[in-house]
Amino acid sequence: MNPKELFSMICPYCKETIQDGAIKCRYCGSMLNLDPSSAINIDNISSDEIREFVGPNAHYYVQNFSKYTISGREQFCATWNWSCFGFTFIWFLYRKMYFWSVVSFVVFCIPGINFLLHIGAGIVGNYLYYRYVKEKILEIRSTQLPQNYNPVLQELGGVNKWVITLGVVIGIIMTILISIFFSTMIASMSHLVRMTI
Structure with missing residues (x-):
């Protein structure tokens, strides 16, 4: 039997070719729902529109x-x-959720609740993004002509790729600052130890 005959279905999530009748996609790990009536349809927004917007x-x-x-x-x-x-902050920027990135940045400035913010964001992040995607798609739909619709979804949705570079740069700067802080702290402690001897 030709192996190509075994793979006759397209995963609706990652668009890879998979075995017909599969329950789970072997490429993206998504559970496959073969019932088309249960596809996402939020305020008449299809899962295809969501895919176009999310990227x-x-x-x-x-x-x-x-x-x-x-x-x-x-x-x-x-x-x-x-x-x-x-x-948290970087993810909100990456997903073009500027309001929530500012909120998370401000809350990070409050001492002692950083970890709680991370946990809370991990739990509600997908829901905040869901609300954002839904709102933006409805807004785009109300202002665009049908022929411009998909390109505008892709342009206004998607991700900010420059944020990955920003995250790497911030990580490098933080690593340098932390190493400078600890090296000066160790140097001053060793100086104090020498003075007491």
């Missing part, structure tokens, strides 16, 4: 967004986003 990792977000409308109406449920947990 990278759309399959992950489409899968998570479906959890907010399981009962047929929008409702929050806790999900976990490791990127939002670990890099």
